[in-house]
Amino acid sequence: MPExxxxxxxxxxxxxSLQNLPYGVFSHSHEETPRCGSAIxxxxxxxxxxxxxxxxxxxxxxxxTTFSSQTLNAFMxxxxxxxxxxxxxLINLLEDGGEDTRLSGDIELQAKVxxxxxxxxxxxxxxxxxxxxxxxxxxxxxxxxxxxxGADNALQPNWLHLPVGYHGRASSIFLSxxxxxxxxxxxxxxxxxxxxxxxxxxxxxxxxxxxxCFFVGGSPNPPGTPILMAEAEQHIFGFTVMNDxxxxxxxxxxxxxxxxxxxxxxxxxxxxxxxxxxxxxPFKCPTSAITQTEPVPLEYLRDPDYGSYDxxxxxxxxxxxxxxxxxxxxxxxxNLYWNAKQQLVHHSVSGCNMRPGDxxxxxxxxxxxxxxxxxxxxxxxxxxxxxxxxxxxxFRKYLQDGDxxxxxxxxxxxxxxxxxxxxxxxxxxxxxxxxxxxKGRGTWIEKS
Numbered sequence: 001m002p003e004x005x006x007x008x009x010x011x012x013x014x015x016x017s018l019q020n021l022p023y024g025v026f027s028h029s030h031e032e033t034p035r036c037g038s039a040i041x042x043x044x045x046x047x048x049x050x051x052x053x054x055x056x057x058x059x060x061x062x063x064x065t066t067f068s069s070q071t072l073n074a075f076m077x078x079x080x081x082x083x084x085x086x087x088x089x090l091i092n093l094l095e096d097g098g099e100d101t102r103l104s105g106d107i108e109l110q111a112k113v114x115x116x117x118x119x120x121x122x123x124x125x126x127x128x129x130x131x132x133x134x135x136x137x138x139x140x141x142x143x144x145x146x147x148x149x150g151a152d153n154a155l156q157p158n159w160l161h162l163p164v165g166y167h168g169r170a171s172s173i174f175l176s177x178x179x180x181x182x183x184x185x186x187x188x189x190x191x192x193x194x195x196x197x198x199x200x201x202x203x204x205x206x207x208x209x210x211x212x213c214f215f216v217g218g219s220p221n222p223p224g225t226p227i228l229m230a231e232a233e234q235h236i237f238g239f240t241v242m243n244d245x246x247x248x249x250x251x252x253x254x255x256x257x258x259x260x261x262x263x264x265x266x267x268x269x270x271x272x273x274x275x276x277x278x279x280x281x282p283f284k285c286p287t288s289a290i291t292q293t294e295p296v297p298l299e300y301l302r303d304p305d306y307g308s309y310d311x312x313x314x315x316x317x318x319x320x321x322x323x324x325x326x327x328x329x330x331x332x333x334x335n336l337y338w339n340a341k342q343q344l345v346h347h348s349v350s351g352c353n354m355r356p357g358d359x360x361x362x363x364x365x366x367x368x369x370x371x372x373x374x375x376x377x378x379x380x381x382x383x384x385x386x387x388x389x390x391x392x393x394x395f396r397k398y399l400q401d402g403d404x405x406x407x408x409x410x411x412x413x414x415x416x417x418x419x420x421x422x423x424x425x426x427x428x429x430x431x432x433x434x435x436x437x438x439k440g441r442g443t444w445i446e447k448s
Contacts, residue, residue: 017417124442202431205248210374238274326390
Protein backbone atom coordinates (compact mmCIF):
# COMPACT_ATOMS: atom_id res chain seq x y z
CA MET A 1 0.00 0.00 0.00
CA PRO A 2 1.62 3.33 -1.05
CA GLU A 3 2.02 5.99 1.59
CA UNK A 4 -0.63 8.70 1.53
CA UNK A 5 0.82 12.18 1.79
CA UNK A 6 -0.82 15.10 3.56
CA UNK A 7 -0.84 18.78 2.69
CA UNK A 8 -0.03 19.24 6.40
CA UNK A 9 3.73 19.00 6.90
CA UNK A 10 4.67 15.68 8.52
CA UNK A 11 8.29 14.88 9.26
CA UNK A 12 9.46 11.36 8.46
CA UNK A 13 10.21 10.71 12.15
CA UNK A 14 6.80 11.94 13.34
CA UNK A 15 4.61 9.42 15.16
CA UNK A 16 1.57 11.01 13.58
CA SER A 17 1.52 10.37 9.84
CA LEU A 18 -1.65 10.36 7.76
CA GLN A 19 -1.68 6.57 8.22
CA ASN A 20 -2.04 7.03 11.97
CA LEU A 21 -4.68 9.64 12.91
CA PRO A 22 -4.88 8.52 16.56
CA TYR A 23 -7.51 9.70 19.02
CA GLY A 24 -6.99 11.58 22.25
CA VAL A 25 -8.40 14.29 24.50
CA PHE A 26 -6.71 17.66 24.77
CA SER A 27 -7.23 21.27 25.73
CA HIS A 28 -5.52 24.35 24.38
CA SER A 29 -3.01 25.77 26.85
CA HIS A 30 -5.08 28.96 27.24
CA GLU A 31 -8.43 27.17 27.61
CA GLU A 32 -9.77 24.84 30.29
CA THR A 33 -12.29 22.68 28.46
CA PRO A 34 -10.95 19.39 27.07
CA ARG A 35 -12.30 18.09 23.79
CA CYS A 36 -11.77 15.09 21.53
CA GLY A 37 -9.06 15.25 18.93
CA SER A 38 -6.70 13.51 16.59
CA ALA A 39 -3.14 14.31 15.53
CA ILE A 40 -1.11 14.75 12.38
CA UNK A 41 2.53 15.80 12.21
CA UNK A 42 3.14 18.43 14.89
CA UNK A 43 -0.54 19.36 15.21
CA UNK A 44 -3.53 18.26 17.23
CA UNK A 45 -6.77 18.12 15.22
CA UNK A 46 -9.79 19.62 16.98
CA UNK A 47 -12.60 17.21 16.10
CA UNK A 48 -15.14 19.33 18.00
CA UNK A 49 -14.48 22.32 15.73
CA UNK A 50 -14.68 20.14 12.62
CA UNK A 51 -18.01 18.78 13.83
CA UNK A 52 -19.34 22.28 14.63
CA UNK A 53 -18.54 23.28 11.04
CA UNK A 54 -20.60 20.41 9.68
CA UNK A 55 -17.68 18.32 8.41
CA UNK A 56 -19.27 15.08 9.63
CA UNK A 57 -22.84 16.07 8.75
CA UNK A 58 -24.63 13.26 6.97
CA UNK A 59 -22.22 10.53 8.06
CA UNK A 60 -22.34 10.89 11.86
CA UNK A 61 -25.22 13.05 13.12
CA UNK A 62 -24.05 12.87 16.76
CA UNK A 63 -20.57 14.17 15.92
CA UNK A 64 -20.90 17.62 17.52
CA THR A 65 -22.04 16.37 20.94
CA THR A 66 -19.71 13.35 20.79
CA PHE A 67 -16.51 15.23 19.96
CA SER A 68 -17.22 18.13 22.32
CA SER A 69 -17.24 15.61 25.19
CA GLN A 70 -14.37 15.67 27.66
CA THR A 71 -13.72 11.96 27.12
CA LEU A 72 -13.79 9.58 24.17
CA ASN A 73 -16.30 7.22 25.82
CA ALA A 74 -19.23 8.30 23.64
CA PHE A 75 -17.17 7.82 20.48
CA MET A 76 -15.82 4.52 21.78
CA UNK A 77 -19.44 3.39 22.20
CA UNK A 78 -20.19 3.85 18.48
CA UNK A 79 -20.00 1.00 16.02
CA UNK A 80 -16.80 0.03 14.24
CA UNK A 81 -18.47 1.25 11.03
CA UNK A 82 -18.73 4.77 12.48
CA UNK A 83 -15.04 4.61 13.50
CA UNK A 84 -14.18 3.63 9.91
CA UNK A 85 -16.26 6.43 8.39
CA UNK A 86 -14.76 9.12 10.63
CA UNK A 87 -11.27 7.93 9.74
CA UNK A 88 -12.09 8.06 6.04
CA UNK A 89 -13.45 11.61 6.37
CA LEU A 90 -10.26 12.73 8.13
CA ILE A 91 -8.04 11.09 5.49
CA ASN A 92 -10.00 12.78 2.69
CA LEU A 93 -9.70 16.14 4.46
CA LEU A 94 -5.97 15.86 5.04
CA GLU A 95 -4.74 13.97 1.99
CA ASP A 96 -2.65 15.97 -0.44
CA GLY A 97 -4.67 16.47 -3.58
CA GLY A 98 -7.78 15.04 -1.96
CA GLU A 99 -11.24 15.88 -3.29
CA ASP A 100 -12.51 17.23 0.06
CA THR A 101 -11.05 20.76 0.25
CA ARG A 102 -13.25 22.06 3.06
CA LEU A 103 -10.21 22.25 5.34
CA SER A 104 -7.28 22.57 2.95
CA GLY A 105 -9.02 25.45 1.19
CA ASP A 106 -10.06 27.35 4.31
CA ILE A 107 -7.13 29.03 6.09
CA GLU A 108 -9.36 30.46 8.83
CA LEU A 109 -10.76 27.01 9.63
CA GLN A 110 -7.24 25.55 9.64
CA ALA A 111 -6.24 28.02 12.36
CA LYS A 112 -9.10 26.77 14.53
CA VAL A 113 -8.67 23.05 13.81
CA UNK A 114 -4.90 22.53 13.67
CA UNK A 115 -3.39 23.34 17.06
CA UNK A 116 0.38 22.98 17.57
CA UNK A 117 1.05 20.04 19.87
CA UNK A 118 3.44 22.28 21.78
CA UNK A 119 0.41 24.35 22.83
CA UNK A 120 -1.92 21.58 23.99
CA UNK A 121 -2.41 19.81 27.29
CA UNK A 122 -3.26 16.11 27.02
CA UNK A 123 -5.86 14.49 29.24
CA UNK A 124 -6.75 10.92 30.17
CA UNK A 125 -8.68 9.86 27.05
CA UNK A 126 -11.54 8.02 28.75
CA UNK A 127 -13.41 7.44 31.96
CA UNK A 128 -12.05 3.96 32.60
CA UNK A 129 -14.73 1.87 34.24
CA UNK A 130 -12.81 -1.37 34.65
CA UNK A 131 -9.22 -2.46 34.10
CA UNK A 132 -7.88 -5.98 33.59
CA UNK A 133 -4.26 -6.96 33.07
CA UNK A 134 -3.21 -10.15 31.35
CA UNK A 135 -0.08 -12.30 31.42
CA UNK A 136 0.14 -13.19 27.74
CA UNK A 137 3.81 -13.21 26.71
CA UNK A 138 5.10 -16.77 26.81
CA UNK A 139 8.67 -15.49 26.98
CA UNK A 140 7.88 -13.35 30.02
CA UNK A 141 5.86 -16.07 31.76
CA UNK A 142 8.64 -18.58 31.12
CA UNK A 143 11.30 -16.24 32.50
CA UNK A 144 9.36 -15.49 35.67
CA UNK A 145 8.37 -19.13 36.15
CA UNK A 146 11.97 -20.27 35.70
CA UNK A 147 13.18 -17.82 38.36
CA UNK A 148 10.66 -18.93 40.96
CA UNK A 149 9.87 -22.58 40.10
CA GLY A 150 12.70 -23.79 37.87
CA ALA A 151 12.82 -24.40 34.12
CA ASP A 152 10.92 -27.69 34.31
CA ASN A 153 7.89 -26.02 35.92
CA ALA A 154 8.14 -22.56 34.39
CA LEU A 155 4.61 -22.45 32.97
CA GLN A 156 1.66 -23.31 35.17
CA PRO A 157 -0.51 -26.15 33.75
CA ASN A 158 -3.29 -23.77 32.69
CA TRP A 159 -1.13 -21.15 30.94
CA LEU A 160 -1.26 -22.62 27.40
CA HIS A 161 -5.01 -23.19 27.69
CA LEU A 162 -6.30 -19.71 28.53
CA PRO A 163 -5.21 -16.05 28.79
CA VAL A 164 -4.36 -15.61 32.47
CA GLY A 165 -5.38 -12.23 33.90
CA TYR A 166 -6.39 -10.33 37.01
CA HIS A 167 -8.58 -7.33 37.74
CA GLY A 168 -6.64 -4.15 38.42
CA ARG A 169 -7.47 -0.74 39.82
CA ALA A 170 -8.97 1.78 37.35
CA SER A 171 -8.66 4.75 39.71
CA SER A 172 -4.85 4.64 39.63
CA ILE A 173 -4.44 4.61 35.84
CA PHE A 174 -2.61 7.83 35.03
CA LEU A 175 -1.59 9.66 31.89
CA SER A 176 1.99 10.00 30.72
CA UNK A 177 3.71 12.79 32.64
CA UNK A 178 2.44 11.68 36.05
CA UNK A 179 4.98 11.35 38.85
CA UNK A 180 4.85 8.03 40.69
CA UNK A 181 5.41 7.88 44.44
CA UNK A 182 7.40 4.86 45.59
CA UNK A 183 4.83 2.66 47.33
CA UNK A 184 5.07 1.33 50.86
CA UNK A 185 3.57 -1.87 52.17
CA UNK A 186 4.28 -5.23 53.76
CA UNK A 187 7.60 -6.87 52.93
CA UNK A 188 8.67 -10.36 53.94
CA UNK A 189 11.33 -10.19 56.67
CA UNK A 190 13.37 -13.16 55.45
CA UNK A 191 13.25 -13.73 51.70
CA UNK A 192 13.96 -17.44 52.21
CA UNK A 193 11.44 -18.05 54.99
CA UNK A 194 7.83 -16.90 54.58
CA UNK A 195 7.09 -17.91 58.18
CA UNK A 196 9.38 -15.11 59.36
CA UNK A 197 6.54 -12.63 58.89
CA UNK A 198 6.62 -9.12 57.51
CA UNK A 199 7.54 -5.52 58.16
CA UNK A 200 6.03 -2.30 56.87
CA UNK A 201 8.22 -0.02 54.78
CA UNK A 202 8.98 1.49 51.36
CA UNK A 203 9.27 -0.88 48.41
CA UNK A 204 12.92 -1.69 47.67
CA UNK A 205 12.35 -3.55 44.39
CA UNK A 206 10.32 -1.11 42.28
CA UNK A 207 9.94 -2.20 38.67
CA UNK A 208 8.42 -1.22 35.35
CA UNK A 209 6.55 -3.57 33.04
CA UNK A 210 6.53 -2.86 29.33
CA UNK A 211 3.01 -3.46 28.03
CA UNK A 212 0.46 -2.49 25.44
CA CYS A 213 -3.21 -2.09 26.28
CA PHE A 214 -6.45 -1.56 24.41
CA PHE A 215 -9.71 0.26 25.05
CA VAL A 216 -12.96 -1.64 24.62
CA GLY A 217 -15.53 -0.09 22.30
CA GLY A 218 -18.79 -0.77 20.52
CA SER A 219 -22.15 -1.57 22.07
CA PRO A 220 -21.82 -3.34 25.44
CA ASN A 221 -22.57 -7.04 25.34
CA PRO A 222 -25.55 -7.85 27.62
CA PRO A 223 -24.72 -9.58 30.91
CA GLY A 224 -24.64 -13.33 30.34
CA THR A 225 -23.80 -12.98 26.64
CA PRO A 226 -20.12 -13.51 25.75
CA ILE A 227 -18.34 -11.72 22.91
CA LEU A 228 -17.58 -14.22 20.15
CA MET A 229 -14.30 -14.36 18.27
CA ALA A 230 -16.07 -13.24 15.09
CA GLU A 231 -17.23 -10.10 16.94
CA ALA A 232 -14.04 -9.28 18.82
CA GLU A 233 -12.55 -6.81 16.32
CA GLN A 234 -15.74 -4.73 16.49
CA HIS A 235 -15.09 -4.20 20.22
CA ILE A 236 -11.42 -3.11 20.07
CA PHE A 237 -11.33 0.69 19.79
CA GLY A 238 -7.57 1.15 19.89
CA PHE A 239 -4.21 0.64 21.58
CA THR A 240 -1.80 2.61 23.77
CA VAL A 241 1.57 1.91 25.41
CA MET A 242 1.35 1.05 29.10
CA ASN A 243 3.72 0.87 32.07
CA ASP A 244 2.32 -1.51 34.69
CA UNK A 245 4.37 -0.41 37.71
CA UNK A 246 5.17 -3.29 40.07
CA UNK A 247 6.48 -3.49 43.62
CA UNK A 248 8.24 -6.85 43.47
CA UNK A 249 9.00 -7.26 47.17
CA UNK A 250 5.43 -6.42 48.15
CA UNK A 251 4.21 -8.81 45.46
CA UNK A 252 6.38 -11.68 46.71
CA UNK A 253 4.76 -11.56 50.15
CA UNK A 254 1.12 -10.92 49.21
CA UNK A 255 0.43 -12.76 45.96
CA UNK A 256 -0.43 -16.16 47.52
CA UNK A 257 -3.15 -17.29 46.95
CA UNK A 258 -5.07 -14.62 45.00
CA UNK A 259 -2.36 -12.83 43.02
CA UNK A 260 -1.05 -9.24 43.08
CA UNK A 261 -2.84 -6.58 45.12
CA UNK A 262 -1.03 -3.58 46.62
CA UNK A 263 2.03 -4.44 44.54
CA UNK A 264 0.14 -3.31 41.45
CA UNK A 265 -2.67 -0.99 42.54
CA UNK A 266 -0.67 2.20 43.21
CA UNK A 267 0.00 3.29 39.61
CA UNK A 268 -0.35 2.35 35.95
CA UNK A 269 0.76 4.81 33.26
CA UNK A 270 -0.53 4.99 29.68
CA UNK A 271 0.49 7.02 26.63
CA UNK A 272 -1.95 9.79 25.59
CA UNK A 273 -2.89 8.78 22.03
CA UNK A 274 -5.05 5.78 21.09
CA UNK A 275 -4.08 4.12 17.80
CA UNK A 276 -6.87 2.32 15.97
CA UNK A 277 -6.70 -1.20 14.54
CA UNK A 278 -7.34 0.37 11.12
CA UNK A 279 -4.13 2.38 11.44
CA UNK A 280 -2.27 -0.77 12.48
CA UNK A 281 -3.72 -2.97 9.74
CA PRO A 282 -0.65 -2.73 7.43
CA PHE A 283 1.54 -3.86 10.32
CA LYS A 284 -0.21 -7.14 11.08
CA CYS A 285 2.28 -9.94 11.64
CA PRO A 286 2.58 -13.40 13.19
CA THR A 287 3.08 -13.64 16.93
CA SER A 288 6.36 -14.98 18.25
CA ALA A 289 4.54 -18.30 18.74
CA ILE A 290 3.58 -18.39 15.01
CA THR A 291 0.80 -20.92 15.69
CA GLN A 292 -1.10 -22.37 18.64
CA THR A 293 -1.00 -26.12 18.16
CA GLU A 294 0.36 -27.65 21.38
CA PRO A 295 -2.32 -27.52 22.61
CA VAL A 296 -4.89 -26.17 20.19
CA PRO A 297 -7.05 -23.67 22.11
CA LEU A 298 -10.66 -24.50 22.88
CA GLU A 299 -12.96 -23.60 20.02
CA TYR A 300 -14.18 -20.26 21.44
CA LEU A 301 -10.54 -19.05 21.68
CA ARG A 302 -9.44 -20.08 18.18
CA ASP A 303 -8.62 -17.02 16.11
CA PRO A 304 -8.73 -17.78 12.36
CA ASP A 305 -6.62 -14.66 11.80
CA TYR A 306 -4.24 -15.39 14.68
CA GLY A 307 -1.48 -12.81 14.88
CA SER A 308 -0.42 -9.50 16.37
CA TYR A 309 1.08 -6.20 15.17
CA ASP A 310 4.69 -5.34 14.41
CA UNK A 311 4.93 -2.55 17.01
CA UNK A 312 8.52 -1.85 18.02
CA UNK A 313 8.77 -1.14 21.74
CA UNK A 314 11.54 0.27 23.88
CA UNK A 315 12.22 1.35 27.45
CA UNK A 316 14.69 4.03 28.50
CA UNK A 317 15.81 5.11 31.97
CA UNK A 318 17.23 8.49 32.92
CA UNK A 319 18.54 9.16 36.43
CA UNK A 320 18.81 12.57 38.07
CA UNK A 321 22.49 12.75 37.13
CA UNK A 322 22.19 11.61 33.51
CA UNK A 323 21.97 14.13 30.67
CA UNK A 324 19.99 11.79 28.42
CA UNK A 325 18.07 8.53 28.80
CA UNK A 326 19.63 5.15 28.07
CA UNK A 327 17.82 2.24 26.45
CA UNK A 328 17.52 -0.89 28.60
CA UNK A 329 14.97 -2.89 26.59
CA UNK A 330 13.81 -3.34 22.99
CA UNK A 331 10.85 -5.64 22.41
CA UNK A 332 7.88 -6.00 20.07
CA UNK A 333 4.10 -6.36 20.39
CA UNK A 334 4.47 -9.54 18.35
CA ASN A 335 5.96 -11.20 21.44
CA LEU A 336 2.58 -12.44 22.63
CA TYR A 337 1.07 -15.90 22.79
CA TRP A 338 -2.49 -14.73 23.52
CA ASN A 339 -3.51 -11.76 21.35
CA ALA A 340 -5.93 -8.91 22.07
CA LYS A 341 -8.96 -10.62 20.52
CA GLN A 342 -8.37 -13.77 22.56
CA GLN A 343 -7.99 -11.72 25.73
CA LEU A 344 -11.29 -9.93 25.11
CA VAL A 345 -13.16 -13.11 24.16
CA HIS A 346 -11.92 -14.99 27.23
CA HIS A 347 -12.71 -12.04 29.50
CA SER A 348 -16.34 -12.21 28.42
CA VAL A 349 -16.68 -16.01 28.14
CA SER A 350 -18.47 -16.17 31.48
CA GLY A 351 -20.96 -13.55 30.33
CA CYS A 352 -19.04 -10.60 31.77
CA ASN A 353 -20.41 -7.42 30.21
CA MET A 354 -17.69 -5.25 28.66
CA ARG A 355 -18.27 -1.50 28.41
CA PRO A 356 -16.82 1.27 26.23
CA GLY A 357 -13.78 2.69 28.00
CA ASP A 358 -12.80 -0.53 29.76
CA UNK A 359 -9.06 -1.10 29.53
CA UNK A 360 -7.27 -4.42 28.99
CA UNK A 361 -3.50 -4.74 29.39
CA UNK A 362 -1.37 -7.25 27.50
CA UNK A 363 0.93 -8.21 30.34
CA UNK A 364 4.69 -7.70 30.19
CA UNK A 365 5.97 -8.07 26.62
CA UNK A 366 9.34 -9.83 26.65
CA UNK A 367 11.23 -11.32 23.74
CA UNK A 368 13.59 -14.28 23.60
CA UNK A 369 16.86 -12.36 24.07
CA UNK A 370 18.05 -10.67 27.28
CA UNK A 371 17.94 -7.19 25.72
CA UNK A 372 14.24 -7.69 24.97
CA UNK A 373 13.14 -8.55 28.51
CA UNK A 374 10.34 -6.17 29.47
CA UNK A 375 10.98 -5.70 33.20
CA UNK A 376 13.84 -5.12 35.59
CA UNK A 377 12.90 -8.40 37.28
CA UNK A 378 14.00 -10.17 34.11
CA UNK A 379 16.78 -7.83 33.04
CA UNK A 380 18.47 -8.21 36.45
CA UNK A 381 17.29 -11.83 36.74
CA UNK A 382 15.60 -11.32 40.12
CA UNK A 383 18.33 -8.91 41.26
CA UNK A 384 21.22 -11.31 40.64
CA UNK A 385 22.95 -9.07 38.09
CA UNK A 386 23.27 -5.38 37.38
CA UNK A 387 21.82 -3.64 34.35
CA UNK A 388 24.20 -1.14 32.76
CA UNK A 389 22.78 2.25 31.85
CA UNK A 390 24.82 2.91 28.72
CA UNK A 391 28.28 4.39 29.34
CA UNK A 392 27.16 6.54 32.26
CA UNK A 393 28.80 4.38 34.92
CA UNK A 394 25.38 3.83 36.51
CA PHE A 395 23.82 0.42 37.05
CA ARG A 396 20.43 -0.80 38.23
CA LYS A 397 18.90 -3.93 39.63
CA TYR A 398 15.62 -2.15 40.32
CA LEU A 399 14.49 1.47 39.93
CA GLN A 400 15.73 4.25 42.18
CA ASP A 401 14.12 7.48 43.35
CA GLY A 402 14.52 10.18 40.73
CA ASP A 403 14.63 7.73 37.82
CA UNK A 404 12.48 8.66 34.85
CA UNK A 405 11.14 5.72 32.84
CA UNK A 406 10.35 6.45 29.19
CA UNK A 407 8.46 3.94 27.06
CA UNK A 408 7.69 4.26 23.39
CA UNK A 409 6.10 2.28 20.61
CA UNK A 410 5.95 2.72 16.85
CA UNK A 411 5.41 0.90 13.56
CA UNK A 412 7.42 1.55 10.45
CA UNK A 413 7.35 -0.06 7.01
CA UNK A 414 8.60 1.10 3.63
CA UNK A 415 5.93 2.97 1.75
CA UNK A 416 3.74 3.52 4.81
CA UNK A 417 3.89 6.46 7.20
CA UNK A 418 5.24 5.96 10.69
CA UNK A 419 2.57 5.11 13.27
CA UNK A 420 3.41 5.86 16.91
CA UNK A 421 1.69 6.24 20.24
CA UNK A 422 3.45 9.21 21.79
CA UNK A 423 5.55 8.92 24.96
CA UNK A 424 4.68 7.02 28.13
CA UNK A 425 6.81 8.81 30.74
CA UNK A 426 6.89 8.90 34.55
CA UNK A 427 9.36 9.96 37.21
CA UNK A 428 9.75 8.10 40.50
CA UNK A 429 9.47 10.11 43.72
CA UNK A 430 10.58 8.97 47.14
CA UNK A 431 8.10 7.23 49.43
CA UNK A 432 5.88 9.67 51.28
CA UNK A 433 6.05 12.40 48.62
CA UNK A 434 2.91 14.46 48.07
CA UNK A 435 1.24 14.85 44.68
CA UNK A 436 -1.03 17.53 43.29
CA UNK A 437 -3.17 17.38 40.12
CA UNK A 438 -1.29 18.29 36.96
CA LYS A 439 -2.68 20.43 34.16
CA GLY A 440 -4.03 17.43 32.28
CA ARG A 441 -6.87 15.34 33.72
CA GLY A 442 -5.36 12.06 34.84
CA THR A 443 -1.93 13.53 35.61
CA TRP A 444 -0.38 14.13 39.02
CA ILE A 445 2.89 15.91 39.79
CA GLU A 446 5.09 16.47 42.81
CA LYS A 447 3.66 19.03 45.21
CA SER A 448 6.12 21.88 45.66
